[in-house]
Amino acid sequence: MDVLAEANRLKADGHDVISMAVGQPSDPAPQIVREAAREALADGRIGYTDALGLAGLREAIAAHYADHYGVEVPVSRIVVTTGSSAAFNLAFLALFDAGDRVAITAPGYPAYRNIMAALGLEVVEIPLGQEGYLTAAQLAEAHDGHQPLKGVLFASPANPTGAIIPDAELAELLECAASRGIAAISDEIYHRLNYVGPDKTALAIRPDVTVINSFSKYYCMTGWRIGWMVLPEELVRPVERIQQSLYISAPEISQRAAIRAFEASSELDAVKQRYRQSRDMLMKRLPQLGLRIAAPMDGAFYAYCDVSMHTNDSMAFARRMLAEAHVAATPGLDFDTVEGRRFMRFSYAGSVGEMVEATGRIERWLGGAG
Amino acid sequence: MDVLAEANRLKADGHDVISMAVGQPSDPAPQIVREAAREALADGRIGYTDALGLAGLREAIAAHYADHYGVEVPVSRIVVTTGSSAAFNLAFLALFDAGDRVAITAPGYPAYRNIMAALGLEVVEIPLGQEGYLTAAQLAEAHDGHQPLKGVLFASPANPTGAIIPDAELAELLECAASRGIAAISDEIYHRLNYVGPDKTALAIRPDVTVINSFSKYYCMTGWRIGWMVLPEELVRPVERIQQSLYISAPEISQRAAIRAFEASSELDAVKQRYRQSRDMLMKRLPQLGLRIAAPMDGAFYAYCDVSMHTNDSMAFARRMLAEAHVAATPGLDFDTVEGRRFMRFSYAGSVGEMVEATGRIERWLGGAG
Numbered sequence: 001m002d003v004l005a006e007a008n009r010l011k012a013d014g015h016d017v018i019s020m021a022v023g024q025p026s027d028p029a030p031q032i033v034r035e036a037a038r039e040a041l042a043d044g045r046i047g048y049t050d051a052l053g054l055a056g057l058r059e060a061i062a063a064h065y066a067d068h069y070g071v072e073v074p075v076s077r078i079v080v081t082t083g084s085s086a087a088f089n090l091a092f093l094a095l096f097d098a099g100d101r102v103a104i105t106a107p108g109y110p111a112y113r114n115i116m117a118a119l120g121l122e123v124v125e126i127p128l129g130q131e132g133y134l135t136a137a138q139l140a141e142a143h144d145g146h147q148p149l150k151g152v153l154f155a156s157p158a159n160p161t162g163a164i165i166p167d168a169e170l171a172e173l174l175e176c177a178a179s180r181g182i183a184a185i186s187d188e189i190y191h192r193l194n195y196v197g198p199d200k201t202a203l204a205i206r207p208d209v210t211v212i213n214s215f216s217k218y219y220c221m222t223g224w225r226i227g228w229m230v231l232p233e234e235l236v237r238p239v240e241r242i243q244q245s246l247y248i249s250a251p252e253i254s255q256r257a258a259i260r261a262f263e264a265s266s267e268l269d270a271v272k273q274r275y276r277q278s279r280d281m282l283m284k285r286l287p288q289l290g291l292r293i294a295a296p297m298d299g300a301f302y303a304y305c306d307v308s309m310h311t312n313d314s315m316a317f318a319r320r321m322l323a324e325a326h327v328a329a330t331p332g333l334d335f336d337t338v339e340g341r342r343f344m345r346f347s348y349a350g351s352v353g354e355m356v357e358a359t360g361r362i363e364r365w366l367g368g369a370g
Numbered sequence: 371m372d373v374l375a376e377a378n379r380l381k382a383d384g385h386d387v388i389s390m391a392v393g394q395p396s397d398p399a400p401q402i403v404r405e406a407a408r409e410a411l412a413d414g415r416i417g418y419t420d421a422l423g424l425a426g427l428r429e430a431i432a433a434h435y436a437d438h439y440g441v442e443v444p445v446s447r448i449v450v451t452t453g454s455s456a457a458f459n460l461a462f463l464a465l466f467d468a469g470d471r472v473a474i475t476a477p478g479y480p481a482y483r484n485i486m487a488a489l490g491l492e493v494v495e496i497p498l499g500q501e502g503y504l505t506a507a508q509l510a511e512a513h514d515g516h517q518p519l520k521g522v523l524f525a526s527p528a529n530p531t532g533a534i535i536p537d538a539e540l541a542e543l544l545e546c547a548a549s550r551g552i553a554a555i556s557d558e559i560y561h562r563l564n565y566v567g568p569d570k571t572a573l574a575i576r577p578d579v580t581v582i583n584s585f586s587k588y589y590c591m592t593g594w595r596i597g598w599m600v601l602p603e604e605l606v607r608p609v610e611r612i613q614q615s616l617y618i619s620a621p622e623i624s625q626r627a628a629i630r631a632f633e634a635s636s637e638l639d640a641v642k643q644r645y646r647q648s649r650d651m652l653m654k655r656l657p658q659l660g661l662r663i664a665a666p667m668d669g670a671f672y673a674y675c676d677v678s679m680h681t682n683d684s685m686a687f688a689r690r691m692l693a694e695a696h697v698a699a700t701p702g703l704d705f706d707t708v709e710g711r712r713f714m715r716f717s718y719a720g721s722v723g724e725m726v727e728a729t730g731r732i733e734r735w736l737g738g739a740g
Contacts, residue, residue, distance in 0.1 A: 008420075028415040037411055037623070045398040046593035050378075082452060082595065085617055093488050098468055114615035118463050120490060223416035223622030225452065225595075245484035247455055251621050252593030253407070 003318050007328035018358040020346040021328040023159065023302070024222040027271050030264030033221065033257045040256035049249040051240050053080025053228070057259045061228050064262050068192075071204045077231050079239055082250045084189050084214040084227040088115050088153075089246070091210050091229060094238045095183050096121055100150040103142050105134050107304065107335035107343070109159045109187070124149060127339065132163030132295025132304075136176035143180050152177055155187035157194060157299025160335045160345040164298040167200045174206045184209045189227070190300040192218035192268075195276055208232045215254075217300070218268055219261045226254035275301050278348035278355040285359045286346070289366055294343060301349040304332070308342040310366065318344060325365035327358045373688050377698035388728040390716040391698040393529065393672070394592040397641050400634030403591065403627045410626035419619040421610050423450025423598070427629045431598050434632050438562075441574045447600050449609055452620045454559050454584040454597040458485050458523075459616070461580050461599060464608045465553050466491055470520040473512050475504050477674065477705035477713070479529045479557070494519060497709065502533030502665025506546035513550050522547055525557035527564060527669025530705045530715035534668040537570045544576045554579045559597070560670040562588035562638075565646055578602045585624075587670070588638055589631045596624035645671050648718035648725040655729045656716070659736060664713060671719040674702070678712040680736065688714060695735035697728045 003021055010017045028034065040046060052058065058078045065073040081087040088111065096102060098120030104112045106125040116123045126138050134154045143149045154173070156165040165173065177184040186202035186209055202209045214227030227250075231239060243249070282303050286293055291305040311317040314331040322328050332343025348355050373391055380387045398404065410416060422428065428448045435443040451457040458481065466472060468490035474482045476495040486493045496508050504524045513519045524543070526535040535543065547554040556572035556579055572579045584597030597620075601609055613619070652673050656663055661675040681687040684701040692698050702713025718725050 022418070024417055026415065034411045038408060041404045041407055045396065046591070047394055048392070048592050083618065085615075089616060098490050111615040111618075114612075118612060118616065120468050221416070222418050223619070225618070225621040242484075242488060245455075245481040246459060246488065248453065248481075248595075249593070251595040251624060253623065254621060 003322060003328055003330060006319070006322055010322070010326065015326055017322070017326045017328055018354050018361070019328045019350065020348065020355070020358055021330050023217075023347055023349065025217065025220040025271065025349050026351060027220045029219065029221045029224065029257065030261065030267045032260045032264050033219070036260040037253055037257040040253050046252045049252050049255060051243040051249055052236070053078070053250060054252070054255045054259070057255050060259050060262055065201070065203065065230075067262075069199065069201045069204055071201060073203060073230055077233055077236060079229050079231060079236065079243070080250045080255055081227045081229055081243075082247050083216060083225040084187070084212050085111065085225075086247055086250070087212040087214075087227050087229040088112065089119075090239050090242055091185055091212065092116060092119055092121065093242050093246075094235050095185075095210070096150055101147055102151040102153065103139065103149050103182075104153050105158070106338060107160050107332065107340065109155060110334050112153055125337075128295075132161045133158065133165040133169070134173060135169060136172040139173060139176050139182070140180070143182060148180070149182045151183040151185060153185040153187060155189065157190035158295075159190065159300060160302050160330070160332070161295035161304040162190075162297045162300040162302045163295040164194060164196065170200060170202065171205045174202060174209060178206060178208070186211045188212065189214045190217055193272060193275065193301060194299045195279060196298045203230060210235070215258050215261055218272070219258070219264070220268065220271065221254070221258065221261065224251070224254040224257065226250055226258045274352055275348060277352050281352070281355060282346065282348055282359070289359065289363055291344070301347055303346045303348065304335075305344050305346060306342055307344050312342055314341055314344050321362065321365065325361040327361050327365075373692060373698055373700060376689070376692055380692070380696065385696055387692070387696045387698055388724050388731070389698045389720065390718065390725070390728055391700050393587075393717055393719065395587065395590040395641065395719050396721060397590045399589065399591045399594065399627065400631065400637045402630045402634050403589070406630040407623055407627040410623050416622045419622050419625060421613040421619055422606070423448070423620060424622070424625045424629070427625050430629050430632055435571070435573070435600075437632075439569065439571045439574055441571060443573060443600055447603055447606060449599050449601060449606065449613065450620045450625055451597045451599055451613075452617050453586060453595040454557070454582050455481065455595075456617055456620070457582040457584075457597050457599040458482065459489075460609050460612055461555055461582065462486060462489055462491065463612050464605050465555075465580070466520055471517055472521040472523065473509065473519050473552075474523050475528070476708060477530050477702065477710065479525060480704050482523055495707075498665075502531045503528065503535040503539070504543060505539060506542040509543060509546050509552070510550070513552060518550070519552045521553040521555060523555040523557060525559065527560035528665075529560065529670060530672050530700070530702070531665035531674040532560075532667045532670040532672045533665040534564060534566065540570060540572065541575045544572060544579060548576060548578070556581045558582065559584045560587055563642060563645065563671060564669045565649060566668045573600060580605065585628050585631055588642070589628070589634070590638065590641065591624070591628065591631065594621070594624040594627065596620055596628045644722055645718060647722050651722070651725060652716065652718055652729070659729065659733055661714070671717055673716045673718065674705075675714050675716060676712055677714050682711055684711055684714050691732065691735065695731040697731050
């Protein structure tokens with residue numbers, strides 16, 4: 001976040017900074033979504049909704065599971081949340097008690113760890129291997145013979161790597177968790193940004209997992225703060241109660257707008273097509289610059305690179321790259337407190353032109369810095 | 371919340387239910403606010419903002435403290451939040467650790483207790499006397515000779531009563547807290563809905579308190595989920611970090627819209643004028659119906675009534691009133707787990723016509739039921 005603040009400062013001073021640091025699309029929400037928001041504004045009061053969310057949005061999400069995954073999800077198990085941020089907090093509060101051991105991966109999305117710490121959970125970080133995703137064997141190893149794990153949270157596609165858990169391995173992982181009584185939370189926020197195959201939701205394998213998703217990434221709705229979760233039936237009422245106190249409801253205007261998001265696939269697939277172009281370019285260019293790609297860039301819009309050819313202090317590397325090349329990217333320490341010193345995350349959510357320009361700048365900078 | 375759900379069910383079945391149950395204005399957000407939202411939609415991406423909020427909104431809030439209260443509040447101490455709900459959670463996380471004793475009032479807003487319980491804080495409920503607000507003497511009594519209190523949270527005007535702490539008593543209360551090292555949180559969400567005098571912010575008395583406020587009530591922006599807090603300087607950085615993980619930022623469209631809310635005073639004062647009419651009517655009518663007003667209706671849009679002339683089970687009373695008179699109101703147990711059985715909260719945030727009709731229905735119903 002220091003890099004972000006410094007990048008904003010440089011931009012405010014008129015410098016032409018390219019950001020590969022932020023995990024958000026540069027495109028606005030789809031036309032039809034913004035039109036729905038305008039209609040909500042015209043209709044009158046933007047008020048509290050049911051804590052579980054507007055019926056129309058919950059139904060649209062259920063229809064999405066049928067259409068996109070071929071999975072039947074009852075509307076009663078769908079909860080609309082104030083972004084996936086709220087969904088994580090709600091899931092942790094409903095599933096776990098202070099002191100419970102809950103596993104996440106290293107590297108991984110830093111908010112997982114921070115929210116868990118705020119709630120007094122014991123965070124168990126499982127270091128990932130070359131494959132870049134959590135395996136059943138790794139989960140079993142973190143559980144068996146230790147204080148038992150109460151939960152496990154993983155993302156596929158993952159942040160910061162973009163790695164995707166293959167279907168068969170996802171099934172093994174969920175089976176491993178279920179057989180040990182470990183509650184599984186599947187973060188599917190980067191679904192539909194899969195460049196190597198169709199999405200597989202954990203719900204297609206085990207209907208009793210908790211799935212968290214959002215309109216932020218594929219649907220280009222970060223600042224609307226709107227997401228959802230699919231819960232095991234018995235968690236719905238507890239989550240409803242906690243939501244009433246902690247959030248009341250997700251913003252109604254965002255709920256009204258998100259109902260239409262599933263109709264915008266052609267507009268959004270065009271955006272995805274641009275990510276794919278940047279991805280193909282970066283998969284070639286980054287290794288040429290001595291930035292080894294540390295995990296398969298199968299999804300999301302990130303490249304996680306081993307920068308140890310250039311530095312063993314990714315924070316200093318990020319600061320210098322920003323100051324000297326005017327390219328912002330995120331030091332790996334944000335995602336992995338142990339190994340992160342030799343990694344950097346590059347987001348390619350910006351335009352293709354920006355990504356080309358950024359790699360050119362990095363090349364010249366590394367040439368000069370070398 | 372059961373009453374709310376049942377009221378919605380009756381409405382969906384075509385029954386003409388009048389709600390005196392919900393604490394939200396029936397008016398839409400001011401014109402100028404909705405126009406600003408439309409402009410944000412037209413401008414392009416609705417994205418994440420700085421965790422502390424848009425600079426323009428923080429500046430507008432600082433200007434509001436100067437204009438409305440004559441108090442200088444540095445922009446650096448203002449944090450924009452996803453409604454006051456987020457502000458409470460952030461304040462508790464930044465100020466307290468699990469197990470800490472924190473005082474609230476009984477009756478009081480139920481989410482205080484629920485959020486604290488979710489965070490593992492020890493909730494100390496201080497029963498209020500006839501005056502309807504927390505006094506320095508009551509706070510001292512809950513602290514001295516017990517495990518020390520780490521914090522105290524109070525609202526003025528209060529939910530569910532509308533009671534306002536007189537200026538001199540507020541100063542004594544804040545002095546009592548400060549001298550004992552008790553962190554004070556002043557919930558000022560019902561400010562500008564004061565029917566008996568000018569508002570006094572706790573910041574005018576002690577700049578080192580935490581103040582929580584929102585655009586939900588006076589500004590008619592409930593469903594936008596947008597509020598703010600003013601923090602002691604040393605809490606800003608901790609709150610910024612927690613906000614980054616738990617919320618990322620408040621919804622950008624709501625932030626862009628709220629910047630204009632302070633310009634809408636004439637439109638909003640007209641709404642307040644209608645609340646005042648309903649209040650004047652209810653102050654007369656409710657006691658005539660045997661619904662004794664339990665605390666001065668000085669602010670907000672609530673009447674908290676002692677219903678013990680009719681029942682000692684306010685939950686059953688609320689259910690019957692809804693089923694038989696088609697008027698929804700909130701049983702006191704939501705606000706006071708001990709004494710709430712003999713109280714009900716009536717919200718007059720609806721139209722004057724609805725309030726007149728509702729009291730007529732209650733009168734006929736009590737006549738028939740008696």
